[in-house]
Amino acid sequence: MTQSDSATNPANLYTAQATAVGGRAGHVHSSDDRLDLDLSVPAETGGDGGSGTNPEQLFAAGYAACFQSALGVVGRRMKLDTSLSEVTAQVGLQKDGLAFKLDVELQVKIPGVDKTAAEEAVNAAHQVCPYSVATRGNVDVRLSVLDS
Known part of the structure; x- marks a missing residue:
């Protein structure tokens, strides 16, 4: 299903859209600019444990x-x-x-x-x-x- 299909589904009361780039060590951003976060891989799972969320x-x-x-x-x-x-x-x-x-x-x-x-x-x-x-x-x- 594409975003346009989901956003126009009359059954939806609300549709959120967020895009990730770079996977678990990347960045996420919502289409309405309310969410804009860096991601980091926790040290417990072999990552650098950086300051981003996951x-x-x-x-x-x-x-x-x-x-x-x-x-x-x-x-x-x-x-x-x-x-x-x-x-x-x-x-x-x-x-x-x-x-x-x-x-x-x-x-x-x-x-x-x-x-x-x-x-x-x-x-x-x-x-x-x-x-x-x-x-x-x-x-x-x-x-x-x-x-x-």
């Missing part, structure tokens, strides 16, 4: 933000105050034969909400979050509800 950090940031928003939607439906919630996404890169794969843990804190209700909200958010839907069956995603 795809796993970008994925972790996107997943954490998206999941926290989904938690807000679910919280409103459940009449729970999730406004002070925090979601930390840990995204691991693993070798899988000749390929690589991702491993994700979402750590969630919901201050003022008892653990049982928090677990129910987190499980419900996992059903509606677009990142969770996209990774389901493809990426090992673990959910952890932490004490606030």
Whole structure:
């Protein structure tokens, strides 16, 4: 699918576009100029560990933000105050034969909400979050509800 096909798909509420040059040690830039970042390969994966970000950090940031928003939607439906919630996404890169794969843990804190209700909200958010839907069956995603 080309960008023009995606951008004109009437089902899309929003279409993001970013271009990478130079791979993991290159640069990423969004079409609206809001994202403009250098990339560096982490030392743990054989890179120089430079000052740039990496795809796993970008994925972790996107997943954490998206999941926290989904938690807000679910919280409103459940009449729970999730406004002070925090979601930390840990995204691991693993070798899988000749390929690589991702491993994700979402750590969630919901201050003022008892653990049982928090677990129910987190499980419900996992059903509606677009990142969770996209990774389901493809990426090992673990959910952890932490004490606030």
